[in-house]
Amino acid sequence: MMKRGVLCEEEKEAKKQKLLDQIGDGHLPYLSPKDDTFYDLWRTCYSKLTLLQAKHINADLHHTVQNAFLSLLDNGCLFQDLVRLKGKDILTPVSRILIGRPGYTYKYLNTRLFAVPWINDELNTQYCTRNLLDTYKAFSDLNKFLYSQTVNELQKLRKAHKNDCFQHFDYKEQVKSDKRPCTLNNENKELHSLEPFNVTLINYMDPRDMPCLKEEPYFGMGKMAVSWHHDENLVEQSTVAVYNFSYQESAHDINGDDKDPATWNVGLKIAWDIETPGLCIPLNTGDCYLMLDDLNKTHQHCVIAGCQPRFSSTHRVAESSRDTFQYIKSQCNSALQNLHMDPDTGAAALKSLEPRVLGQTEEIHNEVEFEWLRQFWFQGKRYNKCTTFWKEAMTELENHWKQMETMTSLVLKAIENENLTVDEKCNILKNILPCLVERQNLRQEWRERITFLTSAMPVEPAARSDCDCDETLLQPSAHKKPITLRCRSKLAKKLPPDQAPCCYPYWNDDNKSMPLSFDLHSITFALQNRLETLEA
Ligand SMILES: O=C(O)CCC(=O)C(=O)O
Numbered sequence: 258m259m260k261r262g263v264l265c266e267e268e269k270e271a272k273k274q275k276l277l278d279q280i281g282d283g284h285l286p287y288l289s290p291k292d293d294t295f296y297d298l299w300r301t302c303y304s305k306l307t308l309l310q311a312k313h314i315n316a317d318l319h320h321t322v323q324n325a326f327l328s329l330l331d332n333g334c335l336f337q338d339l340v341r342l343k344g345k346d347i348l349t350p351v352s353r354i355l356i357g358r359p360g361y362t363y364k365y366l367n368t369r370l371f372a373v374p375w376i377n378d379e380l381n382t383q384y385c386t387r388n389l390l391d392t393y394k395a396f397s398d399l400n401k402f403l404y405s406q407t408v409n410e411l412q413k414l415r416k417a418h419k420n421d422c423f424q425h426f427d428y429k430e431q432v433k434s435d436k437r438p439c440t441l442n443n444e445n446k447e448l449h450s451l452e453p454f455n456v457t458l459i460n461y462m463d464p465r466d467m468p469c470l471k472e473e474p475y476f477g478m479g480k481m482a483v484s485w486h487h488d489e490n491l492v493e494q495s496t497v498a499v500y501n502f503s504y505q506e507s508a509h510d511i512n513g514d515d516k517d518p519a520t521w522n523v524g525l526k527i528a529w530d531i532e533t534p535g536l537c538i539p540l541n542t543g544d545c546y547l548m549l550d551d552l553n554k555t556h557q558h559c560v561i562a563g564c565q566p567r568f569s570s571t572h573r574v575a576e577s578s579r580d581t582f583q584y585i586k587s588q589c590n591s592a593l594q595n596l597h598m599d600p601d602t603g604a605a606a607l608k609s610l611e612p613r614v615l616g617q618t619e620e621i622h623n624e625v626e627f628e629w630l631r632q633f634w635f636q637g638k639r640y641n642k643c644t645t646f647w648k649e650a651m652t653e654l655e656n657h658w659k660q661m662e663t664m665t666s667l668v669l670k671a672i673e674n675e676n677l678t679v680d681e682k683c684n685i686l687k688n689i690l691p692c693l694v695e696r697q698n699l700r701q702e703w704r705e706r707i708t709f710l711t712s713a714m715p716v717e718p719a720a721r722s723d724c725d726c727d728e729t730l731l732q733p734s735a736h737k738k739p740i741t742l743r744c745r746s747k748l749a750k751k752l753p754p755d756q757a758p759c760c761y762p763y764w765n766d767d768n769k770s771m772p773l774s775f776d777l778h779s780i781t782f783a784l785q786n787r788l789e790t791l792e793a
């Protein structure tokens with residue numbers, strides 16, 4: 258049998274289609290606390306999901322964290338993301354902000370979120386307004402608390418493992434369903450990550466602002482604020498810990514009368530499994546839940562909206578090898594080592610024409626431009642409201658990037674140089690051309706996307722829930738709600754001007770401060786011809 262996580266796209270599509278056929282128009286069973294076997298199912302098939310009830314958490318921590326959520330809202334620091342899923346732009350119904358270690362970022366659905374620093378020392382005071390300092394610090398305190406709970410729970414989990422296996426078997430016998438193990442990764446008990454959480458992604462949604470939420474398609478659990486997904490870009494087997502805060506009474510019920518209308522729920526299911534019932538866990542205000550160890554990999558989760566406005570703080574160990582400001586800065590510095598600036602004349606020259614070195618510089622040039630600068634400016638000027646950290650960081654990266662534009666222009670001049678042999682010219686071209694073609698393609702792609710969004714706004718997909726799930730297509734068509742004009746106009750107008758995506762950097766050909774044009778089409782075309790001629 259194929260290992261989880263290594264299915265290719267076509268195989269996933271085929272599996273989805275098969276599941277879709279099996280489900281037909283009906284719903285699969287799921288259990289909630291009303292059901293007798295709810296706790297049995299939880300213990301056996303969802304044992305790595307732990308709930309920490311609000312009453313077991315220190316009141317001061319609740320107070321600090323809940324005020325911090327409200328402060329984020331008051332200060333306008335929560336933003337709907339224009340994510341990209343299967344080539345479509347989608348405006349998330351949930352508003353978010355990433356808070357975490359200074360310089361950390363987290364990529365989800367092709368969107369890089371830039372963490373507002375949560376530390377509360379001298380460094381931070383430079384970057385945040387005073388009243389927001391305490392707000393961010395609250396999430397650092399919460400982070401420490403949730404991490405200590407996670408360590409405890411992982412220890413308990415390890416001890417309980419043997420018993421769980423037996424109980425699981427009994428339960429399965431009893432319900433006469435699937436004989437395969439529910440706990441999908443019984444080996445690797447020691448492999449879970451004990452790395453502390455490095456970021457938290459804060460979520461906020463007021464259901465009254467979102468009349469067009471998608472129905473949960475498989476089980477009929479209710480309206481989804483966040484649809485089925487695995488959290489992506491996390492350190493393998495790392496826990497995700499979530500603090501839940503819903504506030505303010507409301508009489509408006511969007512989920513019918515089948516369950517407590519006020520309550521938000523987290524839904525869980527085993528990925529690719531329609532035999533095991535889903536689990537729907539009501540969350541009271543101040544409750545936390547932990548998705549321990551590899552639960553995020555073996556299972557998917559979704560969030561079912563209640564009727565109150567609700568915040569959550571989702572603490573995670575983001576994969577960070579290529580995702581910190583420190584990393585990209587050191588990449589830039591290594592590329593710029595090949596640039597010599599004459600201290601007297603200010604003239605720029607390349608130190609080495611070694612093809613491998615030139616190719617690496619062009620790769621880093623693309624990385625800083627598309628993974629950092631364009632990702633940042635796509636999110637408009639939103640970060641200015643929360644911190645000056647990223648504005649300063651981006652100014653620094655932009656300066657480096659501009660120097661790399663100069664470096665590219667110097668390579669192009671060098672290729673014209675009579676002193677190089679044909680072989681040398683060919684080798685240089687082979688090393689840099691793929692990067693330049695990629696740069697041209699990506700620039701066009703970003704430009705077109707932003708032009709479309711800023712002129713027409715993302716109307717069609719706006720009513721959908723965000724979803725990094727591999728099962729977007731699994732939604733039976735009967736459940737696809739028509740997207741009303743009301744939703745369209747409401748959501749399109751919702752993005753304030755300071756959050757509108759910017760195509761930046763962008764410049765016209767008459768901008769003399771730029772050594773090369775924005776549009777590289779004629780350059781790459783000429784270089785391709787040149788390479789062919791040289792090789793002939
Ligand atoms: O809000 C929650 O409870 C979870 C949200 C979530 O799944 C996410 O942000 O990835």
Ligand SMILES: [Fe+2]
Binds near residue numbers: 486487488558
């Ligand atoms: Fe999630």
